[in-house]
Amino acid sequence: MPDQTTPHPGAPQPPPTPPNPFPNFPPPTPTSPLRVVVADDNPVVRAGLTALLSGRADITVVAEAADGREAYEATHLQRPDVVLLDVRMPGVDGISALPYLVRIAPVVMLTYSRESEIVQEALRRGAGGYLVHGEFTADELVAAVRDIKQGRAHFTPSAAGALLAQLRQAQGSVGLLPEGLGSMAVGSTFAPSSSSENLSQVQPDVGQSSSYRARFQLSTREAEIMDHIASGMNNQQIAATCFISEKTVKNHINRIFAKLHSTSRSEAAAKWLGTAPGSARGLG
Known part of the structure; x- marks a missing residue:
């Protein structure tokens, strides 16, 4: 009876293990979960x-x-x-x-x-x-x-x-x-x-936010949404934060853009934060 541990002469042999190209460094170990x-x-x-x-x-x-x-x-x-x-x-x-x-x-x-x-x-x-x-x-x-x-x-x-x-x-x-x-x-x-x-x-200064709200004639809710826009939130995030629908957020933003004479979020944020050219509002 042939030895069960000896592979058959015609059986395919497993490929040899490639040598470690960096013998001075141990092979990487799997990261623990x-x-x-x-x-x-x-x-x-x-x-x-x-x-x-x-x-x-x-x-x-x-x-x-x-x-x-x-x-x-x-x-x-x-x-x-x-x-x-x-x-x-x-x-x-x-x-x-x-x-x-x-x-x-x-x-x-x-x-x-x-x-x-x-x-x-x-x-x-x-x-x-x-x-x-x-x-x-x-x-x-x-x-x-x-x-x-x-x-x-x-x-x-x-x-x-x-x-x-x-x-x-x-x-x-x-x-x-x-x-x-x-x-x-x-x-x-x-x-x-x-x-x-x-x-x-x-984060705009609270006192400055009030004065700018009056200057741009924004409502309290519009000023809140403008703060969120300036901080980088998208419409979905603003809706979740303010507990209103995304449609309501879009309506507010349309009115905000009209009052700030802006056509984009970045332009509105620049005016709100005082970084637009000619703006008197500071950042510090």
Whole structure:
């Protein structure tokens, strides 16, 4: 009986392993998947998030939690790369658990709660992002998880609007914001920066905003929408932030353009921010 371990003489032979062209460097090792803890009191939401994230080759859900206490225990035990945390949960809620979780891992709020006060409190307590259900796609959620690990914070339109409101109230004070959120790209992502200069450039001074509103004869709502346009929001994001339809946003923009004698968003923003030629309004 022939030896089962000896290949048949006519059988095809596997190709030889190519030599390492860089003998002084070891071959690359596969990247470990991102480890995620999902905390939400709704079991259907938890299961859906787990299935979605675990379907990506570079992400694995290492634990689920139904409240803040379970989230802390799972995070303390598993040491994940990212925690997805709901706001309203029985027992210990997400906002209460947040300061303890961020000592261990970056935390992204993933919730239906869009109130400005809650968004701002989450940021004050260290959240690295704030995503409101219904305002992001599956791919955007996955991108947020990957980016949070790299220190790039994500915000959906409602949360971005709340942050804009906070900036108005603070009038340029960056002390209320999580460290590193200096350069602002409203809509979903905030790129880290060590300087607050860009914030003052995209956020008009409240007093100046009032005078310019009177000068251009904009209503309060039109001035709010003009602020959003100047900060880079598109119509969909403005609609979500202001809780109005995109059609209503377009109607407001048409009236704004007429009052500012502008034919484009960039021209209107330049006049509103005072960067258009001959404008008296400053940026600092």
